[in-house]
Amino acid sequence: MSSPPSPLAGQAAFVTGAGQGLGAAIARGLAEAGARVVLADIDAGSAESAAADLRATGADCIAMELDVRNEPAFSRCFDAAVARFDAIDVLVNNAARTPFTSVWDITPEEWDDVLAVNLRGSFFGCRIAGRHMRGRGSGRIVNLASLAGQQPSAATGVHYAASKAALLALTRSFAQELAPHGVTVNALAPAAVRSPALDALNPAWQQALKAQIPLARFGQPEEVAAAVVYLASPAAAFMTGATLDLNGGRFMR
Ligand SMILES: NC(=O)c1ccc[n+]([C@@H]2O[C@H](COP(=O)([O-])OP(=O)(O)OC[C@H]3O[C@@H](n4cnc5c(N)ncnc54)[C@H](O)[C@@H]3O)[C@@H](O)[C@H]2O)c1
Incomplete structure (x- = not known):
């Protein structure tokens, strides 16, 4: 039997x-792809427990407590990660x-x-990783946007929608800035993917949401992880500043 590809x-x-939801699934997908x-x-506890689950599968991974709102803390964590993994x-x-x-x-x-x-x-993340990757002449940044940033959604707050719309602009600006240095920056815009946040919606809301999806089902976290792995892989080397939609057909353009 052949082993799975490790891009x-x-x-x-x-x-x-x-620590949970799509982030934990993305970490698993990246580890399965060989990273x-x-x-x-x-939430340090949830990060540690998600990392322990991955280590049990043989993955080389570490957990860190990080509040992304704090740039110096983000920098310290990123530097520690570079020290650990080169x-x-x-x-x-x-x-x-x-x-x-x-x-x-x-x-x-x-x-x-x-x-x-x-x-x-996300701005801090792009800036901190951008400096590091620019110096190396290669790298991939993936920003988790949302359908809510592309069209109005009654299922999320307007502050959330505004933050995700702005994240698309941020993605394009960093893509432009970092392209000459071999670094790509893309956004992934999911909608209605199974996660603790979606499961927290009341059942009537969940039904109403599903009724708006042409593919008539919710997305799976593994499908988001697969898209992130693609954006991080050599196959996506010519793609930057793009928004990849993953929404069951709810938004077509
Ligand atoms: N689930 C969906 O259907 C869906 C749809 C569109 C977009 N997204 C996007 O995908 C991403 C993940 O979504 P999810 O549904 O897994 O969310 P979630 O709420 O389940 O998980 C979010 C994670 O972020 C962590 N977090 C919150 N504040 C933080 C901070 N200040 N610093 C560091 N970590 C912090 C939380 O502890 C949690 O582990 C988000 O960017 C979300 O906007 C999800």
């Missing part, structure tokens, strides 16, 4: 918000807050915090 053999990846992986999360080839900016607060109820504090995690944290 990322010898590489190291850094995933934020990797060594850093699982960073504000270099970081792939950064996945996945950490996010997804509050479903109505437009009428969002407080200034909640607005600022959602933007701080989802947008500012």
